[in-house]
Every structure is written in C-alpha cells, then in structure tokens.
Amino acid sequence: MNHIPHHHPGPDLLLAYAAGTLAEAPSLVVATHLALCPRCRAEVAGMEAIGGALLSDSSAATPVSTGLLADVLARLDGPPLAEAPRRRQVPPGHNPVLPEPLRSYIGGDVDTIRWRRTIPGLHECELSCSGGAVRMMRIRSGMGMPQHTHHGDEFTLVLQGGFTDGSGHYLRGDFASTDTSVDHRPIADDDGDCICLAFTDAPLRLTGRFMRWLNPFIRA
C-alpha cells in the first residue's frame, strides 16, 4: 500500500520547478517528491499549462531571421537530438525504495549507497549536484538530530521510515521545508531507520549544545 504524502512543497517551489528556474539540487528533491505524490504532479502539470498558455498567447512576438525556417527544415531529418534522460533499468518484479530521478543519481537502489558515518546514529552520503548541497541521510531508529537552524532553506524528503519535529510527523514521500526562522530538532521514528534526501543551500548552524550530537535521544 502506497503512502499518499501529507506534506508538500509550497506553491512557490513547485512554480520555480515548473518554470525551470529552480537549480538542479533542489529540483532533485522536488522531482523525487513528484514521483511519490500524485497531487503535486497534477499541480506541476497545471503550472506547465500556465506556461504554455503564456507562451502561445504572448502578444510580444519578436521577428526571427528570414533564414531560420529553412535552417530548421534542413535539420528535420537529421540525427535525433538527445532529449530523454538515461535511466537505470530495474530488474522485473523488483520494487525499488528509491524512485527516479534519485535512483539514477545514486546509481542504484538504497543497498548501493556508500554511507559514511558522520556522528553516532547518523550516516550520510553526499550526491553530486549543482546549485546546493544534497545528501542522503540515514538516521538510526529513535535518534534525534542535532538542534539547528539554517541561513537558507532546507528541504527534506522521507524515503523510508519517518521522523517527527515541531511541525509534524513525516513519512515516505513527505516533504519538509524549513527556513531561517525555524529552529528544529527532528527525531526518527522508533520502528526502523529513517532514510531521507536532504537539500541545504547554506551550511547548518548548530544551536543546541555540542553534546546533543553525541547523546542519542530517547523518546518518552
């Protein structure tokens, strides 16, 4: 049974993605959410329709060079332009944890992630993306993350397990978005490790005492 997400990216973020102005790193988190969220897919399709209407309506048309049509016609039967992204094949019958486009960025499903332990209870793996830092996080069941705030935005997408912070409970497909105003401390659910995809556009700033890094949080 698929979980239908309850927490979504805000309309500004979906609009920036649909309009093509969002950088690759945050787009990866948004697009991976779209794979898990029919509601936001419909939303983005509507926003693309708005883009299409603005384009076809546009009274501001700029004349093109006289030779342009001939140049295009001469290329019609030429070699195809690369358009579609390359995807990794999934063995038949296999139901991956990680959806596209994330799976292709990682080069496989969760079992292929090369985790690196950063602090007790937390493993991470940086992904290579332009326009910000994106990483996979695996938080041990029941662990609290260090309390922190951000200079910029942070987006977190749950892929397995779940976590709770001051703003709610997040499960597979849920998209958490925090900005400078939020000082939060997510705690992983105690029924299994929580695996997330996280984007930050500025370094984290720890606000709690350093000891928080070291002490596993035990849920009451």
Add this chain to the structure above:
Amino acid sequence: MQADDRAEVDRLNDLLLRVARQRDRQAFVTLFHHFAPRLKSFLLRAGMEAGAAEETIQDVMVTVWQRAETFDPRLAAAGTWIFAIARNRRIDRLRRDRRPTFDPNDPALVPDEADGSMDTMLAEEQTAALHRAIRSLPPEQADLLKMAYFEDKAHSAIAEERRLPLGTVKSRLRLALARLRKAMAGDDPAGETL
C-alpha cells in the same frame, strides 16, 4: 471570445497532431510561424543573445518534429507541450544543468488515483478557460507571473527588480496561481475582480 480561445487551442493541437500522424510539413511550417517569434521573445526575456535564441529555437522546433508522436492532447495542449521543450532547452543553454524529472514508468512511482476526479472538463476546454483567466488577472499579478515564467530568475531576484518585498511577490504569485487553477477546474473567475 470564449469560442475564439477554444478554436485557437484546437487549431494548434490539430497542427501538431498532423505533424505527429502524417509527418505533415505544411502543418509544421504553420506551427513554426506561430511559435518561433513567441519562442524568441521567451528566450530573449530569459537573457539570451539573439543568436543563441535562434539556435535554441532551431533545437526546439527540430525536437517538436522528432518527438511529435509523444504528443497527447488529452494530457497537455500543444502550447504546453512546446513550452516544456523550450524550458528544458533554455535550462541546457543558460545553465548547462540537468533538470531532474520523475519517470512515469518507474515501478517506484506512486500512481495517480484511479478515479481521475481531477479532469472533468475536456483538456481543450480547460486550456481555453486558462487563456481567458490569464487575461482577466489583475495587472500586478500578471506582470509577476510572466516574470516568473519568462525570466530566468529566482523569486527573490524578481522582488528586487520590482522593488517589492519577497513576501508580496510570493503572495501575488500564489493568488494568481489559485485563480488560474480555479479556472482550469471549471470555475471561471472572469467575472470576479480583486
């Protein structure tokens, strides 16, 4: 007015279908004459030089020809389909970034709910309603919406350029999107003012 919008949506869809099904070059030339000047404005506003814009138009129109068989008017109007191609080409050209996208055939994708309650209106009628609703947007919302789509700028840069607080830009965009979504759902706001 209403009938005109619908007729124009049908005309463009039809031309693209003729390209897809019959490899109709005359239909393609008509699409070129409609879209090339609009694409040029779109690309210039995003900050491209005229030469780069025309090279990009070539790539967009060649892609339209080569991928026409993937066009499905039940999913998106011709203008929307071409907008998506142009947007992706613009990203390639201006940023050399990848644009991550989901894969509709991915076994991990959570499928749409089966009842399809979203689209009770015909896709063509939705698009026509959208055209009407865009024309009836308050000018300050329409201005920001066009910037958000046509200029390759973050909302914070738009706020700076228009000397508006970021919160105002975001709330006007949200209002505009909400109105347009209502229109697409068959709730025509053309008579409302705000």
